[in-house]
Each structure stands twice: as structure tokens, then as C-alpha cells.
Amino acid sequence: MFNFNIAIIGIGRVGLPLGLSLAKEGFKVIGIDINKDVIDKVNRKIMPFEEAGYEELIKRVDFFATSDISEVQNSENIIITVGTPLLSHIETDLSQITGVLESMTPYIREGHNIILRSTVAPKTTDFVRKYLEQKTCLKVGQTVFLTFCPERIAEGKALKELKELPQIIGSEDPKSAKKAEEIFKRLTGDILHTTFISAELVKLFNNISRYIHFAVSNQFSIIADDFGQNIYEIIEMANYKYPRGIIAKPGFTAGTCLRKDFGMINETIPYTDLLLSAWKINEFMPKFMVDNLQKRVAIYNKNVAVLGYSFKNDTDDTRDSLTPKLIRYIKREMPLEVKVHDPYLPDEIDCRYKNYSLDDAIEKADIIYIATNHKQFREQKDYIISKISADCWIVDLWNVFGVGKTFFKKEEVK
Numbered sequence: 542m543f544n545f546n547i548a549i550i551g552i553g554r555v556g557l558p559l560g561l562s563l564a565k566e567g568f569k570v571i572g573i574d575i576n577k578d579v580i581d582k583v584n585r586k587i588m589p590f591e592e593a594g595y596e597e598l599i600k601r602v603d604f605f606a607t608s609d610i611s612e613v614q615n616s617e618n619i620i621i622t623v624g625t626p627l628l629s630h631i632e633t634d635l636s637q638i639t640g641v642l643e644s645m646t647p648y649i650r651e652g653h654n655i656i657l658r659s660t661v662a663p664k665t666t667d668f669v670r671k672y673l674e675q676k677t678c679l680k681v682g683q684t685v686f687l688t689f690c691p692e693r694i695a696e697g698k699a700l701k702e703l704k705e706l707p708q709i710i711g712s713e714d715p716k717s718a719k720k721a722e723e724i725f726k727r728l729t730g731d732i733l734h735t736t737f738i739s740a741e742l743v744k745l746f747n748n749i750s751r752y753i754h755f756a757v758s759n760q761f762s763i764i765a766d767d768f769g770q771n772i773y774e775i776i777e778m779a780n781y782k783y784p785r786g787i788i789a790k791p792g793f794t795a796g797t798c799l800r801k802d803f804g805m806i807n808e809t810i811p812y813t814d815l816l817l818s819a820w821k822i823n824e825f826m827p828k829f830m831v832d833n834l835q836k837r838v839a840i841y842n843k844n845v846a847v848l849g850y851s852f853k854n855d856t857d858d859t860r861d862s863l864t865p866k867l868i869r870y871i872k873r874e875m876p877l878e879v880k881v882h883d884p885y886l887p888d889e890i891d892c893r894y895k896n897y898s899l900d901d902a903i904e905k906a907d908i909i910y911i912a913t914n915h916k917q918f919r920e921q922k923d924y925i926i927s928k929i930s931a932d933c934w935i936v937d938l939w940n941v942f943g944v945g946k947t948f949f950k951k952e953e954v955k
């Protein structure tokens with residue numbers, strides 16, 4: 542009756558690895574996207590972005606991509622994995638979800654099983670249910686099936702985590718729950734069933750608790766520096782043989798998931814809360830790195846190198862990175878030049894910055910910011926130190942150089 546077992550709508554960083562992993566498990570999978578570049582690359586068996594293990598997998602499995610949404614009528618199961626960013630206000634941007642619903646609904650018919658997998662605000666799956674029931678004559682749980690099955694992988698670890706992480710299935714009827722389980726049990730042996738809203742909250746609470754956890758460390762690093770002390774030494778001692786409440790390391794806490802997911806809860810309450818405070822602290826870190834350096838040395842008329850631009854280590858994903866904000870604050874101080882280097886990115890970064898070679902970026906640097914903790918910077922520490930001038934300042938919130946301080950001079954690097 543159906544040509545495909547599964548159609549994945551939105552073959553980005555979540556949808557494509559999921560689709561390829563499901564194809565590896567023997568499902569017939571089709572990917573649907575509006576981005577022609579992505580479709581073209583996928584059909585040429587090229588990964589459009591870095592995700593460990595998938596460059597090889599995409600060449601090995603049958604996976605076809607198309608922009609033709611009518612293909613959903615040929616697939617028994619439909620998994621929605623489009624983006625759900627925040628608008629510039631604290632408000633979830635539902636436009637990609639509503640875009641999918643508008644284009645897909647004319648092709649939905651009896652028996653279809655729909656799985657929402659994008660990270661969504663509480664009650665969004667219920668909104669999808671209402672949408673489907675209003676625009677078709679189908680009834681969820683009887684003639685069409687709907688679950689919310691959150692994706693909880695970390696970028697770069699999809700291959701492993703899709704098999705290892707338990708799958709939460711949020712449903713409001715047993716038939717939908719069973720249909721989703723039939724798919725995900727081929728990936729993982731651990732399935733947990735709950736309601737739509739609890740499943741939505743599990744995903745949000747997972748991300749928000751990490752966001753707050755890092756905000757605490759970031760605030761501690763500001764406090765330690767205000768007292769003239771070194772945050773890394775303090776955290777190491779605090780965690781050493783101490784069995785309760787490990788303190789995380791400070792760093793830029795951002796990226797497309799962590800930075801936005803607090804807003805999906807925060808938009809539902811009118812008052813200031815812990816989530817909003819975590820946002821404020823994490824968002825302040827670029828300013829901290831500029832202002833507190835300037836207590837030691839002025840940026841004015843200096844050559845500055847910024848190493849790392851993507852939002853986290855060892856990825857080419859620049860979405861919601863804090864580095865552009867850091868660069869803007871540096872530029873407000875009128876340096877002579879700011880040169881950016883990121884080993885994972887192309888020659889032109891986000892159509893905004895030239896991506897210099899490491900040598901070009903650091904050659905004349907008076908100040909180096911380690912903005913992302915890429916493994917290359919740790920491995921190239923000795924090389925970088927050998928190339929820079931004796932009085933070069935380094936700002937290393939991530940402790941990539943292992944000095945244990947956020948602000949230090951070249952001579953302090955062992």
C-alpha cells in the first residue's frame with residue numbers, strides 16, 4: 542500500500558542522521574526538505590554537514606531526498622524534524638512546523654502515523670492534533686496516529702546515541718504509542734511511554750538543566766575574577782573527592798538547542814525566573830571576556846585573533862554561536878584588526894568574516910581569544926605559543942591551554 546516505511550520531513554542535523562540510521566535498520570526511508578542544496582548533496586551521497594560516521598553511512602544505505610511533499614502519501618510513517626528557533630522576542634517560532642502542516646495535510650489519509658520530533662514548547666503536539674483533526678476528517682488515535690518522540694542526541698554523537706539513548710514516546714492513545722514504538726524499538730531497546738506534554742517537558746528539562754548548570758559555572762568564573770582568583774583552580778578543588786554536586790567548567794554556552802529551549806517554557810510565564818537569569822549570565826560571557834581583559838590590557842589599537850567560531854567544539858555548526866557577539870564587543874574597542882580562524886569552517890564564515898589560516902590569524906596577534914574549545918587548539922598549543930610574541934595576552938575561558946586562568950600572558954603557558 543505504501544512505497545516507503547518512513548518519510549522524514551526536514552533532513553537537517555537531526556532528520557538526516559535519524560533517516561540514515563533508520564535506513565541502516567532496514568526501513569525504506571525518504572527525506573523531504575525545502576532546501577535544494579541539501580537535497581542535491583544527499584542524493585549525491587554527500588553529507589551536507591559534519592556528523593561522525595555518517596559520511597560513510599550515507600554512501601552505504603538507500604536514502605532518497607526530495608522537495609516533493611506529496612511523497613508523504615506514499616509513506617506509512619511521517620517524522621517531522623524541522624527547526625523550532627526562538628523569535629527575537631521570547632517566543633517560539635512555529636513557522637517551520639506550521640509550514641509543514643500546511644503543505645503536508647492535503648496528503649494525509651487514513652492510517653498515516655505522524656511523529657513530531659522537533660523540540661517544541663508544551664502543548665505543541667496537541668496543537669498538531671487539533672490542526673489535523675480540524676483540516677481533515679480524521680481522528681487521532683482512530684484513523685490517524687500521532688506521538689511526540691523527542692530527539693535527545695548531541696551533535697557529533699548521533700550514530701552512537703540514537704542506539705543508546707532511551708526513547709521517550711508521548712501519546713494520548715495506545716494505538717499511536719504502539720506505532721511509534723514499532724519504529725524506535727529497532728534503534729533502541731529502551732522505550733519510555735508518557736503523555737504529549739510530559740514528553741515535551743522531558744526534552745526541554747534535559748536541555749534547560751544543562752543550560753542552568755553551565756550558567757552557574759559561568760557566574761562563578763565572573764565572581765572568581767572579580768576577587769582576582771582563578772576559576773579553574775577553585776573548581777578543581779571544589780570537585781576533588783567531593784561526592785555531591787559536581788561543578789561544570791565555564792565556557793560559551795549557546796548553540797541552537799541550549800540557547801533557545803529555555804524560551805519555550807519562559808514564554809509561558811510573565812515573571813523573571815531562574816531560566817531567564819541563566820540566559821542573562823550565559824549571554825553576558827562575551828562581554829565579560831572583553832571587559833575583564835581590559836582591566837589588564839587595552840584592546841584599542843591591538844591586533845586580535847579569535848580562534849574558533851562554531852558554537853561548540855569539533856563541529857561546523859555556527860548557529861547561535863556566541864563568537865559573533867564576542868567579535869562585535871571586541872570591535873567596539875577599536876582594535877587595529879580582528880582575524881578569525883576556525884578549522885571546521887570554509888574560507889568565508891557566515892558571509893561575514895574571512896576565515897584566516899591559523900598562521901595568518903596569530904602571526905601579529907597582541908591578543909588571542911580562544912572562543913571555541915576545538916581539539917585542534919589543544920593539540921596545537923605548543924605551536925601557537927611558539928609563534929606568538931612574548932607579550933601576547935590570551936583569553937581562554939575554556940582552559941584549552943591548561944593554564945587554569947581565563948586571562949594570562951604567553952609566559953604563563955607551560
Ligand SMILES: NC(=O)c1ccc[n+]([C@@H]2O[C@H](COP(=O)([O-])OP(=O)(O)OC[C@H]3O[C@@H](n4cnc5c(N)ncnc54)[C@H](O)[C@@H]3O)[C@@H](O)[C@H]2O)c1
Nearest residue numbers: 551553554555574575576623624625640641659660692696
Ligand atoms: N541539532 C541538534 O543537535 C538537535 C538535537 C536535538 C533536538 N534538536 C531539535 O530538532 C529540530 C531540528 O533541528 P536541526 O538542528 O536538525 O535543524 P536544521 O535547521 O538543521 O534542520 C531543519 C531542516 O528542516 C527543513 N525545513 C524547514 N521547513 C521545512 C518544510 N516546510 N518542509 C520541509 N523541510 C523543511 C530545513 O530546510 C532544514 O533542512 C529542532 O527542533 C531542534 O531544536 C536538535
